[in-house]
Amino acid sequence: MLGWEDQPILNGGVGKACFHLAEALAKQIELTMIVPQADHLAIDQHAEVVGLDALNLAEIKQAPVEQTFERFATTLRVPAALFPYEEPEVGQGYTQHSSELQDKVEVVNQEQKGPYAQETASQPQSAAAQGQPQITFAKGAKGTLNFEVIQFARYAARLASHKEFDAVYAHDWMTFLAGMEIKIQRKVPLIVHVHSLSFDRQVGEPLGWVFELETKAMHEADLILTVSERTARMITKRYGISAKKIQVVYNGADKAPASPVVSAKRKQVTFLGRLVAQKGPLQFLKVAKVVLNQDPDVHFVVAGHGPQLDEAKLMVKRLGIEESVTFTGFLPPAKAEALLKNSSVFCLPALSEPFGLAALEATQAGLPVVITHQTGAAEVLPEASVADCNDTEGLAEHILQLLENEELRRRQVEANQKAVRQLTWGSTADKVMESLHTVLLLQD
Template sequence: MRKLRVLMLGWEDQPILNGGVGKACFHLAEALAKQVELTMIVPQADHSALDHHAEVVGLDELNLAEVKQAPVAKTFERFATTHRVPAALFPYEEPAGQIEPSMDDEDAVINASSADVAAPTVAEEPAKPAVVNFPNGKPQINVTQGARGTLNFEVIQFARYAARLASHKEFDVVYAHDWMTFLAGMEIKIQRKVPLIVHVHSLSFDRQVGEPLGWIYELETKAMNEADMILTVSERTARMITKRYGISAKKVQVVYNGADVVIPEPVTPLERKQVTFLGRLVAQKGPLQFLKVAKQVLKQDPEVTFVVAGHGPQLEEAKQMVRRLGIEDSVTFTGFLAPAKASELLKNSTVFLLPALSEPFGLAAIEATLAGLPVVITHQTGAAEVLPQASVADCNDTAGLAELVLNLLQDTELRKKQVEANQKAVKQLTWGVTADQVMENLHSVLELQDERRSIV
């Protein structure tokens, strides 16, 4: 019996680029490739990572002028001709960097059968892609000189060329991760008449922490309506999809993220009082709330130190808040940390605090648990569903979060009890288990498709 052929669409294949989503896609692809014939299309690829497991295609290394569309009923040729554009791929940074597309240029409009969105004006491209470096570990495809393209345009460009590449390949299902790949997934579904599964790692409502109305929200809505199945990383995200997007709950399945380390460290000894935040410095993860909690803790225990590890658009605002709160001597900013450094930081910490305003899952909380730390998280964090002894409070309850931190710093037995219970739960969260659940859902979608075809 031949293996299932899966075309996976991701935005990166390395786990250190844009945080949790890249990490999740990498480990999930690695686990899935043991069971399926996997082809992965990403904007850029590091072939040392996944090539021995799957075919990985990075658009950055192709001469896009030579990527031609195989004959199909519908193609992306209906809206643009350019093959190379600047692409600064930061899909999880602040919304201010996302410019709404103009509807003035009729030539830029994508046919509504794929998505009700528009592309900026397209310019001619050079014949050969340029060689690029990735500053600070951030991904970029700089194939032309000039101004940075808008993020929506980059997503459209990815969709066009991913669809062209897919037109030359044989596969049974297309599997798209997060909104940046949804447009490509929809077009490939139309072209190849295969089922589309979308995997939601976060939503506009998480990233913008409010009422997002605009291009990305509309793309998410369109894709989830067009998809044959939606996978989510938590029950919290599943509820948000049904409530905020009007999607039937029957179409949504929860598949929790896995852990890339299955052997947990012993409970961290209380040699110091250090509370750590690890993640992108964006509003949804609550770095500013972390500092407010720090201020409350320091009022009762001035010996506690706080570490903020990560980079992001709120870094400068966070540094200003530290000065305003008068806690400069107790707070350290490390900037971006590579995985080994991040692991070392966790092992030298005492408590992990993620006061997220809206976090679909929160892989960092799992990593902290495996490092032997008790975790303080919010009711707005999906990881609370899989960590039975996490200390949990509302994201806006600064005093309550501070009290939870202080309790863990003061009570050794409480820390040990929580860590051991959470580590026991995390042992069941392997990427292999996650991949098995994804496989079950892929097969169920294909079986349903076969039943429909037999009726016709």
Template sequence: MKASKMNVLVLGWEYPPAVAGGLGAACQGLTRALAARGHGVQLALPDACRPYHPPGHGSGEAEAIFLGTSSGEAGVEDARGALFHPYASDEVHAATQDPGRGPAGWGAAGARLYGRDLIPSVRAYTRSAVERLAHLDFDVIHAHDWMTFPAALQLRLATGRPVCLHVHSTAYDRGGSPEVAGQLGLERGSIASVERAGVRTADAVAAVSAYTGRVLVDHYGADSDRIRVVHNAPSRHHALSGAASGQNAAPSPAASAPGRPVSPRTQKTVLCLGRLTRQKGVSFLLRAAKVVLMSHPDARFLVAGEGEERTRLIEMVAELGLAGKVHFLGSISDEAKVKAYREADVFVLPSVSEPFGLTPLEALAEGTPVVLSKASGVAEVLPSAPAVEPWDYVGMASEISALLDSRGKPGGLAERLVASGQREMASLSWDRSAAALESALAFAISRGGRVVPTLQEPVAKS
């Protein structure tokens, strides 16, 4: 059942093709789905997204309003820059200094979105939003992640319209403490303080998972009654390539990252794909690898991604005696990623704190069974998948070994878990997510902007 028509002002920071991670895909998927469900949608984006040219409402796209983010103020020091990226990693710095570096698809737009002037850009975006959007006709403001929260709260002050803040990731996930940004001396202007002020004062909060909702309550003091869970959905490519068809994608013996030797299928392969940061828990996977290799000495572990932990993890491989068994692939293209999924016998998400996590859905779509961290949102939508506490590397090793033992056996554990996971994944769609978002937006409207937002400057001067 669809909700009554609403006019929604969407504040976004990423939008394809100007993307640096999953935030852009989620913003696009939900915005398109809201429009397709009959709601009026106006989309505001930073200038860095200007290459995006909407084909019009007939295709479910919203018209975009581009907001200036050039402030002319001094930039933030490089040493702090990675923290300001919502999915923080040192790839931000590489792309800022040289747009040709960093992960495939990052490009110049991604560098502009999360460059060294991010905090001044957020402040300029906020001013531009109030100046250019306050006169528009809308019922509710839907703001994606902390970069847009100050603009949403200032617009509510200016217009009295209610606000629904959408939390895709938090400073807690990235740093283990909501004070992590303050520890760098940013104090009131830290990301955590922006998040905290936002979720405590918003009319409604859309959390990407129940896991993230608990983080907001436990670590940010959010009101659980105002939180609604809105899960992500898989990309259209992965939904159609595997799960939606109900067919397992057969592992390809020719699948490998470009330029890398193809290993015979007799060698078992365990894949982990993500940023090399403490948040992603790769160190626990390495400890699990040492246990797995005791019973599967021919197994190999592939780790794709870049990040500030790369050097430490390479040193850890040497310390654990895993040389030649663990291979760091670096950043890989989307095409190579699909091949890696198909070649792998098991995919592991070992994250210490993962708000959602799309990579297990991508792996399942290509026919690869997954082992999940219990500290993840994706475990909520894949209840059949084995899940362990991220620090329980012995339990992780046990689940990996069980899947390696059954891989390739008709009717075996791996095949059954892929089939059940694909059935669960097939129920996910952006339309379903938009229906959940409608509930959050309607709840915000019902409150009528009654929660008074903080008057504290949300982003400190650099």
């Protein structure tokens, strides 16, 4: 299993989903999970978790195979500066050949920008000297992740060349390159699990090599798992993949017991998530303005961090709602849960959200949820209040109704909590296992 994050080293929902899936799958199969960085105590003894940060990468040699990674490296270019949960910044990319770029990268300390800079800043700078680099970073403000993806693929393929296994299971585009190479080397089926697409992250305008990598991987994969029917339809329409190759497997929910329905007395509406275009934080503020025009006592909380934070703060000033909006920044899980339990309504006005785990977490915390038709979680929350992402008035009306009508709140929360109880990570893992068995039988 190839992942990009491992708890507690998390930057988004993909890491959380991979962790819980690995934990559940490890009870049924022998599982090796390869990630760039790992907390080796996070998953119990049933699984082997390999973090490349804990290895002497210089000592990892490729086992003899018929074809090597270099065949792959000579066919790909790295034209854009990309992060896994952010939009690419056109014009900051590189155009040299990837093998030429490899000669120009070097290990730098964790003050450089990277997906784990915040969590690993306290690590000693001597790690590289001890032969334990993180995935190496290129110099510059951005443009590092493309190098990291290529390096992850190289070292993951080397590690896999020494192991016996039946299938390779890759999560999202950051691991697809590694998955394809391992499939070719070891002649095993490739399963790719799509948690989001370029069409989501760039809101309908995919650019650069990530879109091409997604397309190549999904055509090469023996099976594609998606987190929602919405994502499955997008793959069929945008990537030309047969629907017969795609299986929808909804995300699970944490084991925590559901909380009682939260009262609306406080009148607090919360957005919890990364501040990126696809999740609609700016739309949340526009909705807030409409609500406040009708009920000035409502307070709005924006919890999370991301590239739209500064723009969101400017919008609050421009809309004249500074006194009614609080920005919390990134919140660890315990504080995020506490925030939800002190709120009245959860609102995720996403423009393109494949699933939306935060909507399930809010439901478990006892909150009614207001989401959009463009959110995958709408498929599993039968009583969510739903409107189109561009329907600012409609979203605001939903919020006002939920703040004013206690019976509506109770009915919605109880129905959604009942639905969420069926969404366990164990049942998700069972569906993944059924799909894996089907693929393996076809290989025989």
